[in-house]
Amino acid sequence: MKESQNKTNVMRTLDAARIDYTPMNYVPDENDLSGTHIAEQIGLPAEIVFKTLAARGDKKGVSVFCIPAPAELDLKEAARLTGDKKLELLPVKELQSVTGYIRGACSPIGMKKRFPTYIDESCLSLEKITISAGIRGIQLLLDPRALAAFVGADTAQLIKR
Numbered sequence: 791m792k793e794s795q796n797k798t799n800v801m802r803t804l805d806a807a808r809i810d811y812t813p814m815n816y817v818p819d820e821n822d823l824s825g826t827h828i829a830e831q832i833g834l835p836a837e838i839v840f841k842t843l844a845a846r847g848d849k850k851g852v853s854v855f856c857i858p859a860p861a862e863l864d865l866k867e868a869a870r871l872t873g874d875k876k877l878e879l880l881p882v883k884e885l886q887s888v889t890g891y892i893r894g895a896c897s898p899i900g901m902k903k904r905f906p907t908y909i910d911e912s913c914l915s916l917e918k919i920t921i922s923a924g925i926r927g928i929q930l931l932l933d934p935r936a937l938a939a940f941v942g943a944d945t946a947q948l949i950k951r
Contacts, residue, residue, distance in 0.1 A: 798923045798924040798925050798928065799900045799924055800897045800899045800900050800922075800923050800924040800930065801813065801923055801930070803899055803900050804899065804930070804932070804940075807940055809932065809933075809936050809937075809940055810932065810933070810936075811930040811931060811932040812930070812931040812932070813923060813928050813929075813930055813931075814832040814834075814920060814928065814929045814930070814931055815832075815927060815928055816828055816831035816832050816927060816928075816929065817831065817927065818894065818926035818927045823893060823894035823926070824859065825839045825840070825841045825858075825859020825860070826839075826859050826860050828859065828920075828929060829859055832920070832929055834920065834931075836858065836859045836860045837858045837859075837860065837912070837916075838858070838916055838918065838919045838920060839858070839859040839919070839920045839929065840856045840857060840858055840859065840909070840910070840913070840919045840920065840921050840934075841856070841857060841858075841859050841896075841922075842854060842855070842856050842891075842896040842897055842898050842921060842922060843855045843856075843857065843863055843879055843896070844879070844880045844885060844888060844889050844896065844905070845863070845865070845868065845877045845878060845879050845880060846877070846878060846880055847869060847872050847873075847874025847875075847876065847877045848874050848875055848876045848877075849873060849874045849875065850872050850873050850874050850906070851905075852880070852888060852903075852905045853868070853872045853877070853905055853906045853907070853908065854889075854898050854901070854905045854906070854907040854908070855868055855907075855908050855909075855910075855948055856898050856907070856908070856909040856910065856913075856921065856937075856943070857909075857910045857948050857949050858910060858912060858949065861910070861949035861950070862949060862950045863879070863948055863949065863950075864947075864948060864949055864950045865877050865878070865879075867946075867947060867948060868908070868948055871908060871944070871946055871948075872906060872908075888902065889901045889902060890902040891922075891924060892926075894922075894926045895922050895923075895924055895925050895926045896922055897921055897922040897923065897924045898921060898937070898941050898943065899921070899924070899937075899940070899941060900924055904942075907941045907942065907943040907944075908943055908944050908945070908946055908948055909934065909937070909938050909943045909944075909945050909948075910945070910946070910947070910948040910949055911945045911946055911947050911948075912949070913934035913935075913937075913938070913945060914934065914935070914945055916934055917933070918931050918932060918933060918934070919931070919932065919934045919937070920932075921937065
């Protein structure tokens with residue numbers, strides 16, 4: 791764990807759980823909040839930069855999905871996993887009130903409520919992945935298995951192939 795004077799709530803939560811991470815700073819671009827842009831900024835392959843998406847199902851409510859930045863969530867498969875018939879991504883205008891995070895800074899750690907969480911199974915073949923530190927401008931490099939165990943996430947095929 792790196793010492794930082796300005797730790798985010800996500801970092802403090804990981805510290806308290808004794809989960810190692812490496813903060814990776816980048817300059818956020820209001821016009822390009824994509825994970826692929828972030829990957830370029832931090833010098834890592836886009837496949838290990840994971841974005842966090844929140845979706846609402848027609849039966850089970852809100853669920854959280856972490857997938858590689860260049861990929862697209864398979865909504866049908868995600869709905870099947872959650873037990874919903876239909877699943878839609880949360881509108882940006884609802885994101886902060888539901889999760890506590892703004893677009894481009896959503897993390898699977900430290901949301902307002904604990905939601906069912908799923909991480910794409912591609913993480914299992916990776917030694918490390920990055921997730922948002924809860925603010926734009928910082929990604930956290932960490933072990934995906936430690937992340938999944940900590941947030942109680944299931945791993946599954948979540949992306950369109």
